[in-house]
Amino acid sequence: MDVVTRIEQALDGAVREAESSGAPPRLAAAMRHAVFPGGARIRPRLCLAVAKACGTEDYPTAFAAAAAIELLHCASLVHDDLPCFDDAAVRRGKPSVHRAFGEPLAVLAGDALIVLAFETLARGAVAQLPALLLCVGRSVGMPFGIVAGQAWESEPRVDLARYHRAKTGALFAAATVGGAAAAGVESDCWRSLGEKLGEAFQVADDIRDVAGDPDDLGKPVGRDAALNRMSAARELGIDGALDRLDLLVAEAADSIPRCPGGAELRTLIRLEAQRFLPKELVRVAA
Template sequence: MIAVDFESWCRAQLDTVESALSAWVPLQAPAGLGQAMRYGVLDGGKRLRPLLVLAAAEAVNGSDGEAALRAACAVELIHAYSLIHDDMPCMDNDVLRRGKPTVHVQFGEAQAMLAGDAMQALAFEVLTPEQGVPAVLQARLCALLARSAGHAGMAGGQAIDLASIGVTLDEQSLRDMHHRKTGALLQGSVLMGAACGQASPAAWLALADYGDAIGLAFQVVDDILDVTQASETLGKTAGKDQHANKPTYVSVLGLDAARQHARELREKALAALSRSHLPDVQRLTDLANKVVDRDC
């Protein structure tokens, strides 16, 4: 059961993130590009990645609130850009995202491609202000985000996903794909938050393990919801992975085993938090529960 004060904390953090994104994503970018960018990132989404950044920063007594907020917004910009590109006809060819038409449907394919490109660049611009965040911390945050989003992380996982259509994968291969495609950016969110404070080497490794488990749990639950919920509930097209003949945790493990696996991953995440010996990891604990218990 998630405490009421946690939901209040989430609302407060999300309001702050939304305000910052609205300020930093420019409406006046040339030729309507700003409109497409703002459409793709504002007013929608779970914002799990920013919440993980901010919760991890709190857990390690992050004193640099501006750095954590910038990291939270940067990771959401990367996530949103990836969704814009993933939805395009050359990839997943989807028409619904966050309960509204996808960016390429609303603005055209070329504008959607450019909006994603611009948002990826903007993420690193947000992380590197001229003042307010120490240069060493800027560099560390940029490195963590780039590694999570690039060939070894999200983009590499997406490449494996596209190459796996109609292919039978075993559980280990599926885990490797989703560790990259989904898990890397979620783990990176936790570590970006941890970088904003003082984490011992042992705590850093424990938070990395927590992020890894939560990243995989999120994807397992996503695969479950894809076959158990309607499009209206999800805000995106339900059943699209099955229709596209893509391997999922449900197709590989079965529905009941996938649900059990999600619970096991939550326990793994909570065990990692216990090993961190950080004094207050309640926000991260609640987020782990939120990931596994969600219904959309």
């Protein structure tokens, strides 16, 4: 069975826990709408790739960590789409959760997915639970997690790299640190890889917001300009943002700690980077 199928099964099993008999049916439906069908599942695949590179034999723990990280990502998308933030009508090619179920249920669905992520860790990652709770928790909250990243949008001034590290890099760092922790090896040395990849992904997202096709992306474009939001493409220009992306991908590949599967992981990262951009710009990320 391929990795993506197993990720989908792990996520489905987690969401089914929230759909148990007696649960509010519309809230349960809103949670499922937020998780399925998913996007590229980049974060859980990265978590599992790091665990494999570190030589893990504890795949249940790795899959629990991967599923928890993806549930947190889905929760962040639900909240990010709300009228008080992006007011996005579409996500992953279908109505955003607040458009499909209303704003109150969208807020609650995002909250419930956050809690479900930690329940998933507690059920499936017993051996490495303390380390995983710490690394995943810090990737979400304050002072450097995705909540802080979203909050930077409400500040009058912010350093772009700091904003990207929190808004996007923090959950990528959880994937790399969490994958190593699931393998039972020293994990903090994997943080730089996740932060670099997360920043690269956010720079690419900024570029897609300017140069991407909304049908291909499954969400509107031009939102950064419409919301007067900080963006690598707006600050550096397209060419400068592409140069920044190229540098970050190279730095990410170079930052991989010594491990049994390091060469394979390095190749995977370079190949995955090609998926970050519109097809006509792929050459820069290669």
